[in-house]
Amino acid sequence: MDMSNHPLLSSMDEPPPFPPSHPHLRRLDRSVVCQICKEPFQAPVSIGCGHSFCSSCIRSSLDVMKKCPSCNEPALEGQIRRNRALEEITDSWEESRPIIYELAQPPPTKKRRASIQESNSKPSSSSGTKRLKPNSSREGSGSRSQSPIKSRRSDDGDHNSLNGNGEMEDEEDDEVQELTENDEAPCPICQATLPISSIPLHIEKGCPPPKTKTNGNGVGGRKGNQKADWKKVFSGQGLGGKSKDKEVEMKRITKPNYSLATPADLRSILSEYSLPTTGDKPTLIARVQEWIILFNSNLDTSHRSSLSALRAKLSDSENSKKRDKEKGKDEMVNQLGSKDGLQKYAKEKKGEFERLRKEIIERDRKRREQEEGKGRGRDNAIEVE
Amino acid sequence: MSGLSTKRLMKELADIQSKGTPEGIILLSADSMEEWVFLISVLGEETIYKGETFALRMKFGNRYPIDVPEVTFLANEQYQPPLHPHVYSNGHICASILGNEWSPVLNAVAICITMQSMLASNKKKERPEGNDRYVRTAPSNPKLTRWHYDDDTV
Numbered sequence: 137m138d139m140s141n142h143p144l145l146s147s148m149d150e151p152p153p154f155p156p157s158h159p160h161l162r163r164l165d166r167s168v169v170c171q172i173c174k175e176p177f178q179a180p181v182s183i184g185c186g187h188s189f190c191s192s193c194i195r196s197s198l199d200v201m202k203k204c205p206s207c208n209e210p211a212l213e214g215q216i217r218r219n220r221a222l223e224e225i226t227d228s229w230e231e232s233r234p235i236i237y238e239l240a241q242p243p244p245t246k247k248r249r250a251s252i253q254e255s256n257s258k259p260s261s262s263s264g265t266k267r268l269k270p271n272s273s274r275e276g277s278g279s280r281s282q283s284p285i286k287s288r289r290s291d292d293g294d295h296n297s298l299n300g301n302g303e304m305e306d307e308e309d310d311e312v313q314e315l316t317e318n319d320e321a322p323c324p325i326c327q328a329t330l331p332i333s334s335i336p337l338h339i340e341k342g343c344p345p346p347k348t349k350t351n352g353n354g355v356g357g358r359k360g361n362q363k364a365d366w367k368k369v370f371s372g373q374g375l376g377g378k379s380k381d382k383e384v385e386m387k388r389i390t391k392p393n394y395s396l397a398t399p400a401d402l403r404s405i406l407s408e409y410s411l412p413t414t415g416d417k418p419t420l421i422a423r424v425q426e427w428i429i430l431f432n433s434n435l436d437t438s439h440r441s442s443l444s445a446l447r448a449k450l451s452d453s454e455n456s457k458k459r460d461k462e463k464g465k466d467e468m469v470n471q472l473g474s475k476d477g478l479q480k481y482a483k484e485k486k487g488e489f490e491r492l493r494k495e496i497i498e499r500d501r502k503r504r505e506q507e508e509g510k511g512r513g514r515d516n517a518i519e520v521e
Numbered sequence: 522m523s524g525l526s527t528k529r530l531m532k533e534l535a536d537i538q539s540k541g542t543p544e545g546i547i548l549l550s551a552d553s554m555e556e557w558v559f560l561i562s563v564l565g566e567e568t569i570y571k572g573e574t575f576a577l578r579m580k581f582g583n584r585y586p587i588d589v590p591e592v593t594f595l596a597n598e599q600y601q602p603p604l605h606p607h608v609y610s611n612g613h614i615c616a617s618i619l620g621n622e623w624s625p626v627l628n629a630v631a632i633c634i635t636m637q638s639m640l641a642s643n644k645k646k647e648r649p650e651g652n653d654r655y656v657r658t659a660p661s662n663p664k665l666t667r668w669h670y671d672d673d674t675v
């Protein structure tokens with residue numbers, strides 16, 4: 137029942153909850169969570185009614201309906217304002233959380249030292265990938281109360297281990313102990329070549345590209361032109377002339393009128409940001425829409441992602457949509473998993489899900505039996521666990 | 522599934538695991554991340570559905586929770602959709618929360634609760650008007666139906 141050291145669940149970023157004896161801390165926890173994705177705010181923004189969400193969450197939602205998801209008040213994209221204070225609060229709460237979590241535990245343990253050390257190191261804002269620091273400190277909080285190995289891992293958690301700044305090799309042994317292979321394999325989503333053990337976290341972080349060798353021994357040519365295009369994008373060659381991030385204006389993109397825009401218009405937007413220009417008009421529209429959400433919401437945070445990280449995310453979401461159409465994710469992973477490690481990853485993820493599912497169903501079955509035993513429709517609550 | 526929807530669903534599942542589901546609502550199966558089935562029964566002595574259990578199926582797309590999941594009552598040998606003026610005999614449901622009232626802050630359990638209370642407030646077991654005609658021509662995905670919501674719809 138101890139799932140806290142499972143690599144996928146810890147990368148799922150689920151810190152242990154505060155004990156019920158601290159309702160105010162539970163409330164604080166909830167108040168830094170976006171109600172759309174249920175994750176701590178990333179690039180928080182507010183809209184007219186005063187409700188706040190992650191920039192990309194509310195932008196996606198407003199693309200579908202022009203109202204606040206929480207209170208139904210009419211809302212428009214133009215109302216979106218970066219909420220700097222909320223970002224600051226979210227960040228500092230996540231930084232302090234491990235310490236406060238420790239303090240909130242009934243018997244103070246001697247492991248406290250580790251957590252203080254951990255919180256001392258400053259978050260590094262140099263790396264492009266968003267929120268690595270908060271994530272790793274949360275992860276630390278999840279693993280602290282366990283084995284010594286785990287607390288070492290918490291300490292390591294502060295080095296922005298998986299941000300693709302070229303230092304991954306040293307760290308992922310600590311990061312993901314269960315997968316020890318040092319083999320490399322292509323990420324099933326962005327195709328970037330990575331050590332197998334770092335792939336799950338890499339995916340969870342939205343596929344930040346590893347510094348170099350993106351197109352190493354990736355699965356070649358499977359997706360035809362588009363794939364080749366994405367590959368070029370990631371290898372830094374770019375597609376158009378200007379491929380250097382510096383040259384792209386960091387200014388909000390105005391949405392084109394999609395019904396009027398010609399494929400050529402759309403392609404020119406895409407090439408301005410060195411993105412693939414392949415596909416029919418619906419494909420181009422979907423790519424432009426997604427890119428605008430990614431790009432604009434990236435301007436709403438001080439943890440900016442690099443353009444290449446944004447491109448990786450775009451490619452990820454495009455692939456997963458395509459995959460959805462074709463078949464299930466697991467199948468896809470299996471197909472691509474020419475190496476044992478990837479298959480193992482796929483199996484593990486499946487296994488984890490399977491286990492969660494079984495536990496719940498077993499529990500529910502017992503509950504149903506109890507309910508039936510007492511006759512249906514009684515209204516006394518049956519507490520489980 | 523995209524990373525985001527998978528992550529959100531994992532979270533919901535973990536939540537169900539740690540906190541359980543409200544009474545009368547039970548997760549029957551979640552054979553994949555894409556499709557979950559809940560059992561729903563209405564509690565109390567008042568209800569016209571006393572002793573009945575219904576199976577509610579949800580299919581999640583890769584844009585969940587931005588897009589509403591596809592929600593139907595199962596209609597098979599084992600489960601029958603409830604007799605309700607907003608539930609067609611093929612299991613399709615006319616409920617605004619599954620259409621224009623959907624909000625991405627909602628989740629699977631919230632849908633179950635809404636369905637449960639839609640049943641709880643019903644006094645008359647009957648099919649919607651035009652049930653047979655609808656069922657004959659309905660697309661298999663109810664999201665493709667252009668629903669018209671009555672005022673009294675939940």
Ligand SMILES: [Zn+2]
Pocket residue numbers: 170171172173174175177178189190193
């Ligand atoms: Zn969010």
Ligand SMILES: [Zn+2]
Pocket residue numbers: 185186187204205206207208209
């Ligand atoms: Zn609002």
Ligand SMILES: [Zn+2]
Pocket residue numbers: none
């Ligand atoms: Zn100011």
